[in-house]
Amino acid sequence: MSDSDxxxxVVFPSDPATGRRSTTVVGRAVVADALRAHDPVGAASAERETSWRQGYLPHFRRLVEAGLVSDAAAVxxxxxxxxxxxxxMRWAGAGGDVPLPDAFGAGGVDGAGGAERPATPLGSETLRGEGEAERALSLPYGxxxxxxxxxxxxxxxWVEAGTVEPSCAEAVGRVLDHPEWLDLRDHTVVVLGAAAEMGPLxxxxxxxxxxxxxxxPRNDLWDRLIGDTRRLAGTMTVPVRVGDGPLAARAGGDLVHDLAAVTEWVAGLEAPERLVVGNYVYADGATNVRVSTAVDALTERVVAERGREAVALAFLATPTDVFAVPAEAVERSVRSYAERRTSRLLRVPLRTVSGGRLLRRNYVPGQDPGINDSVVLQQGPNYLLAKRLQRWRATAHRAGGGLVSFKVAPPTRTRSVxxxxxxxxxxxxxxxxxxEVFEPGTANTLMAALLVHDLRTGSPSQGHPWQDEAYAAAHGGLWTSAYDPRSALGIAALLGFASAR
Structure with missing residues (x-):
């Protein structure tokens, strides 16, 4: 796949011989490098993969499995x-490609030989809402x-149905018990990807x-956010470009193209107690890796400047990924597989005619932890690499003593889906x-409540990075379903098309 357009x-590196920017070369090499010290056989297998776009999944699964050996392996x-x-990854301007860290010398690259030019700093404007602050948690549903x-x-x-982990209900229950936790005026929460449907803004x-x-920097996007802020109770500080005109026409920052300026703006924000950097960005295809890399470079810089203890990180994980899951989720799935009478009549002939691809069991009984593979292959390796980058940053920041809110969000009917x-x-x-597939308003409010829980409790480690990722997960039932999600996806789509008609 080429990124030459x-x-x-922030770009993928260019092949000196062809000039092409190959996402495949980078994705394959990064996975191999991640595995090399702890699973050299897996690293070699990734390097030999000749059809990365079709064959990437086993290698991403191996990243999870290799990390189960020990906490040190996962970190x-x-x-x-x-x-x-x-x-x-590289920073590219008019003068050509330079190493990614060189982006922070300026807001861009200008002139022959990649000489840096000074960045134009972003200013700030703050809007204060006119509404009354809610001091009791509520959730839109049905x-x-x-x-x-x-x-x-x-x-x-939801716990009874296997839709969320019991720890998810416990965490939200603690927020219900402590409504005063909702008052986060002692923090500044940076929402990168402020307009995202799944974001907490x-x-x-x-x-x-x-x-x-x-x-x-898009007028229509900022018109909506400004209107929402005025109706609500909090304050929203936004980066602005120098000039006249309405705020919506001057607000915003492009992480991929203005990385240094946006990073400087975030690093300089005031925070009464702690700065929270929340990553809610998303883009299609290769751009998703580029913007996720930009966010990670920003995060490294802000943590280095302000100190690890002064910066908390927040992430939402997609449920359509590979995760290690608790034995209790495995046991529930195994029981469901055994008890689905209607499906037992269908799954033998369906598995026979499909060569074993349809209605496979989700786990081998007795796994602890189990490996849940809910990847949707159509999303592709770039999507999975972007999301894995966020998981790696969460693991590394927590291992270094930083506070992390990392939560698996439920399948949700967002516009991108x-x-x-x-x-x-x-x-x-x-x-x-x-x-259960959630509506965006339900999912993003639930995830925001879990963020509050983590900030107020300090989000203590659960003992191993896989357990940190599984804690309070709202997976929608993908982890507890009787069937391997991909083996049921086609049938679910056929039933969904039929019901839509």
Missing amino acids: TPRG GIARDGLASLHAR GERLAADALRRRLDA RSLLRWGANVAAVDL VKNRALAAAYAGAHRFGI
């Missing part, structure tokens, strides 16, 4: 993967707004928080297999 800013894989990606006992019953129902503003919002007809249809039929 976007040659400026080592994370650090080596981060180092490899940062060493390979056309209602659930609070207090009604919300506790919904959490219990609107919930934080409802609770009266101080939010620093970063997203692309429903624009893919096949995936939208699979989501529409997923309930037939015990998987």
Whole structure:
């Protein structure tokens, strides 16, 4: 795959012979480098993979499995993967490619030989909402707004159905017990990807928080965010370019192309107690790796300047990835597989005609931990590399003593999902297999409540990086389903198409 159409800013390296920017070469090399010290056989296998776009999945799975050997192995894989990606990615300007760290010498590259030019600093403007701060947690669900006992019953129902981990309900229950936790005015929460449907911005503003919002400089995007802020209770500080005109026309920062200026702006923010850097960015294809790399470079710089203890990191993980999961989730899935009477009548003939590809069991009984593979192959290796980069940063920051809020979010009907007809249809039929697909308002409020929990409790380590990732996961039932999610995806899509008609 080529990235030659976007040659400026944070880019994939260029092949000197062809000039092409290959995402395949980088993805394969980064995975191999991450594995090399702890799974040399796996590293060699990744390097020999000749069809990366079709054959990437076993190598990403191996990254998880190799890390289960020990805490040190998981942390080592994370650090080596981060180092490899940062060493390979480049900063490109009019003067050509330079190492990624050189981006911080300026806001761009100008002139022959890549000489740096001074960055134009971004200014700040702060909007204060006019609403009353909410001091009790509530969650939109099924056309209602659930609070207090009604919300506790919904959490219990999700646990009973296997939709969320029990620790997720416990964490949200603690926020219900401590409504004063919602008052985050002692933090500054940087929301990178402020307009993201899964992001916490609107919930934080409802609770009266101080939010620093970063997203692309687009009038329509900032018109919406400014309007939301004025109706709500918190404050939103935004980066602005020098000039006249309405705020929406001057607000925003492009992480891929203006990395140094945005990083300087974030590093200089005031925070009464702690700066929280939340990564909620998303883009299609190769751009997703570029923007995720930019965020990670920003994060490294801000942590280095302010100190690890002064900066907390927040991430939302996709449920469509490979995770190690607790034995309890495995046991629930195994029971469900044995008890699904209707499916037992269908799965033998379906597995026979499909060569064993349909309705496979989710786990081998007795696994502890189990390996859940819910990857949607159509999302591709760039998507998985971008998300793995975030997981690696969370692991490395926590191992160094930093506070991390890392949460697996549920499958959600976001715009980026429903624009893919096949995936939208699979989501529409997923309930037939015990998987609940959330509405964006429910999912992002639930995730914001878990962020509050982690900031107020210090998000202590659970003992091993895989357990930190699994803690309080809201996987929608993908971890507890009777069937390997990919083996049921096609049938769910057919059922979803039928119900849509």
